[in-house]
Amino acid sequence: MAETKREVERKYESDDSGLPDLTGVAGVADVLDKGVAELDATYYDTSDLRLAAASITLRRRTGGSDAGWHLKLPVAAGVRDEIQAPLSDAVPDEIAALVRSRVRTGQIVAVMRLRSERDIRELRDHDGRPLAEVSVDAVRAERLFGGKGTAQWTEIEVELADGGDPAFLDKVDKRLRKAGVRPSSSPSKLARALAETTPRKRRATAAGEPVTAGDHVLAYLRAQRDAIVELDPAVRRDAEDSVHSMRVATRRLRSTLKSFGKVLDRAVTDPIGDELKWLAGELGRDRDREVLAERLTATLDEVPADLVHGPVPERIDTWSSTEHHGARGRLLGILDSRRYLDLLDTLDALIADPPLRKAAGRKPRKVIAKAVKKDFRKVAGLIQQARELEPGTDRDVAIHNARKKTKRTRYAAEAGEPALGKPAKNLVKTMKGLQNLLGEHQDSVMARQTLRELSAVAHAAGQDTFTYGLLHEREEQRALRVEAELPAFWDGIKDATAGL
DSSP states (O other): OOEEEEEEEEEEEOOTTOOOOOTTSTTOOEEEEEEEEEEEEEEEEOTTOHHHHTTOEEEEEESSSSOEEEEEEEEETTEEEEEEEOOOSSOOHHHHHHTHHHHTTSOOEEEEEEEEEEEEEEEEOTTSOEEEEEEEEEEEEEEOSSOOOEEEEEEEEEEEOTTOOTHHHHHHHHHHHHTTOOBOSSSSHHHHHHHHHSOGGGOOOOOOOOOSHHHHHHHHHHHHHHHHHHHHHHHHTTOTTHHHHHHHHHHHHHHHHHHTTTTBOHHHHHHHHHHHHHHHHHHHHHHHHHHHHHHHHHHHHTSOGGGOOSSHHHHHHHHHHHHHTTHHHHHHHHHTSHHHHHHHHHHHHHHHSOOBOGGGGSOHHHHHHHHHHHHHHHHHHHHHHHHHSOTTHHHHHHHHHHHHHHHHHHHHHHHHHHHHOHHHHHHHHHHHHHHHHHHHHHHHHHHHHHHHHHHHHHHHTTOOOHHHHHHHHHHHHHHHHHHHHHHHHHHHHTTTTTTO
């Protein structure tokens, strides 16, 4: 079984003088010599180094106290999640799955061998508890794929002890800098080894700033594509909010393809949008029910105990868990499916070779503002329609459609923020407020539908359905309050695109 560890560390350049005296670091009572370890690590990647490009490292290492397979996923500067698995000849399946969104149907090959002689010190406090491990690593790198270069260097690595306070690393940093030691210019050993063994003419160059309307739209699409790929391992590890975040990125992509039909040919992008809709649906299959169950439970908690007739809480819980059982397995199956991996390839191809239309080459302000305003006008039409309808199903549908168009306008404005500036930023905020208001109404619609279904099941079982009716009435009142607030809210924002 793989285990996960949060790694917080800093790297420094080193010379022949070795490790400075660290006994003067605040909080350090003892510096223990832990000896020298011989480490031998082979790093794996695709032939085009997709993992390295994402600051992900995958290695098989022998020697030291944690021999095995190590996958390191970036979290923040100097912070990575390290997933460890026992030694084996091939990459363990559970680790291979975590890089599948990048590797896809490609092959993983050995790209670099790093052999390090690690001289280790452990910093401890007055109670004998470890604060950090400090090592001086003499590294020898050998390129195994894409060249035959070698490199050698020495570095100092300071890794925070498990559960330690990251502020302690600042104290060590202050002492090292005072001794003339400077931070490393490379975030990892592999990054440095690749940089020093890659011919200069093959080194990648940074992309330029967006200039045209097409540049801005593609930059936004690229960011959402990257978010999906980056969130894939988190979804597989069941990290908090990861499924919701991936679903939002998927919706942003699909919405942008629809909003900017003057920039990208929709004859090409509409089929991609259909696949994004499928993925968003799969990601939301379990989450929507979970959120609705939380809403119903919270509303039920507000009801006096003497008005709760029958096993209402148990029935809501059973309804919620029915679909949840096996949902995670289904989602993991989706992420391993050829359809999902093909969609990622299609998104890559779309961004690499976009079906640009004539407007894509124009200045962004006019093209993007026009698209945003067009989306906003659709929202306005649906809001007006809803206001003219009597309460009931038709009004519910109009409000729901207005909510969907509101999200589309919000995402279009997000894409336009770099070009349109503060007016677009303000519109994003305004649309988020409207989206929340309309979302409360839609949640009420779905809650009432579910309560009617639960009531029918309870009635068939011979149970009292009074409480379901009470909850239904409360949800109906919530919806009516939203409908009452909507005219004033809309009148306050109906000119929200005036500054674009």
